[in-house]
Amino acid sequence: MxxxxxxxxxxxxxxxxxxxxxxxxxxxxxxxxxxxxxxxxxxxxxxxxxxxxxxxxxxxxxxxxxxxxxxxxxxxxxxxxxxxxxxxxxxxxxxxxxxxxxxxxxxxxxxxxxxxxxxxxxxxxxxxxxxxxxxxxxxxxxxxxxxxxxxxxxxxxxxxxxxxxxxxxxxxxxxxxxxxxxxxxxxxxxxxxxxxxxxxxxxxxxxxxxxxxxxxxxxxxxxxxxxxxxxxxxxxxxxxxxxxxxxxxxxxxxxxxxxxxxxxxxxxxxxxxxxxxxxxASLAGMRLQQGDIAVSLGTSDTVFLWIQDPRPTLEGHIFCNPVDSNAYMALICFKNGSLTREKIRDESASGSWDEFAKAMKATCPGNNGNLGFYFDVMEITPAVIGIHRFNAENCKVFEFSKEVEVRAVIEGQMLAKRAYAEKLGYKVCLGRCVQCSSVHNRHS
CATH class of the missing domain: 3.30.420.40 (ATPase, nucleotide binding domain)
Structure with missing residues (x-):
């Protein structure tokens, strides 16, 4: 020293x-x-x-x-x-x-x-x-x-x-x-x-x-x-x-x-x-600020949010903010995290993250209207289990192509995080946000 x-x-x-x-x-x-x-x-x-x-x-x-x-x-x-x-x-x-x-x-x-x-x-x-x-x-x-x-x-x-x-x-x-x-x-x-x-x-x-x-x-x-x-x-x-x-x-x-x-x-x-x-301490250590969102991708996925106007619900938690006593933090935990992604990688991308990434690039954002929800174990938010796939016509289907499956698991998990975050009071800012006078499209 x-x-x-x-x-x-x-x-x-x-x-x-x-x-x-x-x-x-x-x-x-x-x-x-x-x-x-x-x-x-x-x-x-x-x-x-x-x-x-x-x-x-x-x-x-x-x-x-x-x-x-x-x-x-x-x-x-x-x-x-x-x-x-x-x-x-x-x-x-x-x-x-x-x-x-x-x-x-x-x-x-x-x-x-x-x-x-x-x-x-x-x-x-x-x-x-x-x-x-x-x-x-x-x-x-x-x-x-x-x-x-x-x-x-x-x-x-x-x-x-x-x-x-x-x-x-x-x-x-x-x-x-x-x-x-x-x-x-x-x-x-x-x-x-x-x-x-x-x-x-x-x-x-x-x-x-x-x-x-x-x-x-x-x-x-x-x-x-x-x-x-x-x-x-x-x-x-x-x-x-x-x-x-x-x-x-x-x-x-x-x-x-x-x-x-x-x-x-x-x-x-x-x-x-x-x-x-x-x-x-994780929110403080990552130095999050108003409008920021952090996602921890682990066995369980955890979402940390900095929010100003909390709306407590029966899913997730609202805590007092450790950095700003006038603000709040929200925490949402999803049990189906990395193990679920790894399962799709093994089934649809030959167990390779490189192949997984190629499959993602082979499809476009939005997955042409195809959407999947993957709950291998009983989820916390929401309390459901099972795999549920829907096509662009909102009809439930039994399977997707491998490329669609790969994007569906990622987009389904991220959309769930956004949906529950917004329920708790998080506001997604696209473009210039009048409220905070800064560009926040990175938060979405």
Whole structure:
């Protein structure tokens, strides 16, 4: 590291690993390291970073695994002679929808951490719930139904919180803990999301939940940027106090805890910036702006949108925007993604992406009116399965030629993304857009 060079630390706590990335003022990566949970912390017995319970629905991760992973991550950075004193600020991300339950008295423990002990040793008795429910958990169907009923139905809940009730969302997970383990809930002093939990470790105090990650809980009134009392009351008593007041996603939470100054040599002026969820962080990291749309093409396809006037629906999610507190982001997930495209490639292009591209070029945009919808597995949006092909006369047909099939799978998937994006409030600008006074045809 060059002498005198300021730098900035980002920490990501995902499902299977914790990762650290350091950049300089020019966004050059100058240090990178990670801790893989299964390999580096085998004593916790996780598979893929999680514990899947016997009901196959309950999925948790030991919260102390995450604590020990941060110990290990910083120790590895120190062993590589990384100079922590050069860090001006730090922030990070966490897997969305996971939650951590701090036991009564834990905040005092955080504020008085001794620099001669590991985080794991200091905090081993600080959690009322040992296994944190994460995004993979789908055991809260009853709680989801109850929450929707209490506010007047799924669309009403979406109007308030940006999403209908989902099993993985934190409010429903809290409701389950309160119902099935009321003593654990009573002993809980503070509830953090994964993101604000890691921020709390660095801050040495309870870190606020940020607007953007907080809007993925079925608890926040996304237009008011505050907790919905109606939703809180439907989930558990005294919940507002246990969550604390949410803050903008770019808030400076305070200086780093003295613990890190003594143990690792951090500069005492290093600022802790609010952490957020992994999906909002993706929007911020890609530096999207008003009118932009980003599509992640993976096993599942995900669409990220920057929108100004959200229209919550029963499909997709509206979150508070992590960059601009007056704007919003939408997220839509499609289960039939790359595997579906690969299947058509194998069947219609001899398993070759080069042949696939040639087939695309052999047909024209619009596919001469032929349109296909390909759902090899039950889709999320919409909830259907099967392959459905239509010709230019809008008649259903059994098959297409190979070239038409190739274009149909691409155009069908992209048209679905556009259709659901527009339902959520996204506006496609063709040519010069009066609203934003710029050329936005690239967004379509």
């Amino acid at each position: 060059a002498a005198g060079r300021d730098c900035y630390l980002g920490v990501d706590l995902s499902t299977q690993q914790m990762k650290a990335l350091v950049i300089d003022d020019n966004l050059n990566v100058i240090h990178e390291t990670n801790v893989k949970f299964d390999d580096d912390l085998p004593e916790f017995g996780t598979q893929g970073g999680v514990h899947i319970q016997s009901d196959k629905l309950t999925v948790t991760t030991p919260v102390l695994l995450w604590v020990k992973a941060l110990d290990m991550l910083l120790a590895r950075m120190k062993a590589s002679n990384f100079d922590f004193s050069k860090l001006k600020s730090l922030s990070g991300t966490g897997q969305q929808h996971g939650s951590v339950y701090w036991k009564d008295g834990a905040n005092q423990t955080l504020k008085n951490m001794s620099g001669d002990r590991s985080l794991h040793q200091i905090l081993e008795s600080s959690f009322s719930v040992k296994g944190s429910p994460i995004w993979m958990d789908s055991s809260t169907t009853e709680e989801c139904q109850q929450l929707e009923k209490s506010v007047g139905g799924p669309q009403k809940l979406a109007d308030i919180t940006g999403s209908r009730a989902y099993e993985r969302f934190t409010g429903n997970q809290i409701a389950k803990i309160n119902k099935k383990n009321p003593e654990e809930y009573k002993k809980t002093e503070r509830i953090s999301l994964v993101s604000s939990f890691v921020a709390s470790l660095f801050l040495g105090d309870y870190a606020a939940i940020d607007y953007s990650d907080g809007s993925g809980m079925n608890l926040m009134h996304i237009l008011a940027h505050e907790w919905s009392q109606q939703c809180l009351d439907a989930c558990a008593p005294g919940l507002k106090e246990k969550l604390g007041a949410p803050q903008p996603s770019h808030s400076i939470l305070g200086p780093i805890s003295p613990y890190y100054v003594k143990r690792f040599g951090f500069n005492s002026d290093c600022k802790v910036i609010a952490f957020t969820g992994d999906n909002p």
